Amino acid sequence: MKTVIAMVRKELIDAMRDKRSVMAGLYYAIGTPLLMCGMFMVLIGQLSSPEDLNINITNSDNAPDLVRFLNNRGINASTDEGVSVKDVKDIELIISDDYAENMAKAKPAEVTLIADNSNEKLQKSIRRVELQLQAYSSEMGSLRLIARGINPAVVQPVKVIVEDQATPDSKGGFILGIAIFTMIYSVFISGMNLAIDTSAGERERNSLALLLSHPISTRQLVLGKIIAVTCFALLGLLLILLVSKFAYTFVPWQELGFSVNISPDFMGLMLFIGIPLAIMAATLQLFVSFMAKSFKEAQSYLTMVLFVPLALSMAASYNIAPDVLEWLPVSGQQQALMAFIKGREIPMLQLLVSSGATLVLSVALALGLEKLLKSEKVVFGL
Amino acid sequence: MITVTNLSKKIGDVQALDNLSFSAHDGHITGLLGPNGAGKTTCLRTVFGLLAADEGHAEIDGIDVAKEPTKAKAQLGLFPDPFGLYERLSPREYISYFAELSGMSKNDAKQATQNVIAQLKLEDIADRRCKGFSQGQRMKTALAQAIVHKPTNIILDEPTRGLDVMSTRLLRDILLSLKAAGHCVLFSSHVMQEVAALCDQVIVMADGKVVATGSPEELCQQTGKDSLEDAFIQLIGTDEGIAA
DSSP, X not given: OHHHHHHHHHHHHXXXXXXXXXXXXXXXXXXXXXXXXHHHHHHHHHHHSOOOEEEEEETGGGOHHHHHHHXXXXXXXXXXTTOOGGGEEEEXXXXXXXXXXXXXXXXXXXXXXXXXXXXXXXXXXXXXXXXXXXXXXXXXXXXHHHHTTOOGGGGOOOOOXXXXXXXXXXXXXXXXXXXXHHHHHHHHHHTHHHHHHHTHHHHHTTHHHHXXXXXXXXHHHHHHHHHHHHHHHHHHHHHHHHHHHHHGXXXXXXXXXXXXXXXXXXXXXXXXXXXXXXXXXXXXXXXXXXXXXXXXXXXXXXXXXXXHHHHHHHHHHHTSSHHHHTTSTTHHHHHHHHHHHTTXXXXXXXXXXXXXXXXXXXXXXXXXXXXXXXXXXXXXXX | OEEEEEEEEEXXXXXXXXXXXXXXXXXXXXXXXXXXXXXXXXXXXXXXXXXXXXXXXXXXXXXXXTTSHHHHHTTEEEEOXXXXXXXXXXXXXXXXXXXXHTTOOHHHHHHHHHHHHHHTTOGGGTTSOSTTOOHHHHHHHHHHHHHTTOOXXXXXXXXXXXXXXXXXXXXXXXXXXXXXXXXXEEEEEOOHHHHHHHOSEEEEEETTEEEEEEOHHHHHHXXXXXXHHHHHHHHHHHHHHHHO
């Protein structure tokens, strides 16, 4: 144990002096929450208030009432005041010359909507205009029926009532998922450089054989390295939590109707759940980089390997096959954390199973590492 | 005392060690002399248990390296080639780290590091980071690491490679003082002058086999040559001579 402590101390001193390792962790931990904040602000702006839609309306003088109706619902004519030319969508609404006349005679008054329906960017806007035109049409129809003493309900045989079950929390699930994902991912990113440096780097500097020629067991060596990388990963996690706590207060969450509050409770839970994750990240990265022959090779392998936790975590926030994912490493913890921050009950059993699976995976990888380091091929790159 | 018995090791298709046997005694400096690719480094790595021998065994003070690696390695100090320094640590940190790995307590390691720094006159660089050290400074740091825990046996792999005259002399003095203190010193080299000046016993290796053993004088007598260099050529070059 004494030997392991000595190794961890040395690895940490060595890593702290390595600008490359420290910077990799720092950039991520500080940069990501800030980047996320900026992204959320833009996203929330788009989600909460649909922008005004500006279209070309020809002969608008013929139908002042229709134009007013559209205007009230955020659809403006390009000729209106305060509408700049570049904001005008390529949608044209032509009001026929005999519109007013036909309308007055209760005949179908013609309007023509001209737009490119294959243009994906326009589709949403076209539908919006169509919807409002229909709304206007049925409103006028109802008024005509009332004027003739008929209840407009007789021409509405089916009344569709849509109840939206989405709570403000579940609407924000995607955003929450990303926010928590960035935190979980920090345990993978923060320790990565140290993991490479202390394995592939150690061999590249020819100090691995020297290390192994000392009276220490491979188990001690593996433990020392895993603990050092884990410490670094957790440090990165702590840092990203602190930065997030500060940065997320600037996002206008209230517009979504919920808030992402990085409370001390959440930070405590995240750090606790992060421990098995950090251990697994450390063993996984050490295992992969010991198989690589050089620092660069290890880097390219690891970037590929890190897609796995990325995919798991992403799938968890998009709700793809959520039943299985609840029990798996990374995604299981992610879902538990999301439940906690939404104020729901944490799925304890699932959290325990996924954390257990994380630890089992770590032990398996650590044993694999031990075996690797006993192999002459790995130590000397023969 | 290091004893190697019938050691054989195949790396890939190459028979790196071929039924190799020799012993290096306490209070002696033993030189492992051989041309490039003779199997010197492989032999030393096997003695350290870093490579597993296909056949035969190596013993350190009577302890089989393959059977009790930790116990056997505690009796060994290694001066490797290349040195394997940690560039971001100072020699003081580097030396005491390896002292702790050799089983010393933190305080003992600190004290032993101080002693070895004084012994090798490393004071001026002891607290600078190893990055940018000259070859001589690197050699001294690596050597301090090898002897800090006062092992009975010290193994050096090509210790004089890349050193200037001053550093070589310093190294020579240290090896002689280790010998006087009763340590068993085993080093590999392909430099005749070094071996001739230092060794009590020379083991001449070629193609993974021991070709001859004896003091430099004995080897000269045995081959009827005046210099160790000629004797060496005679010993390892007979095949080539016939072929030519």
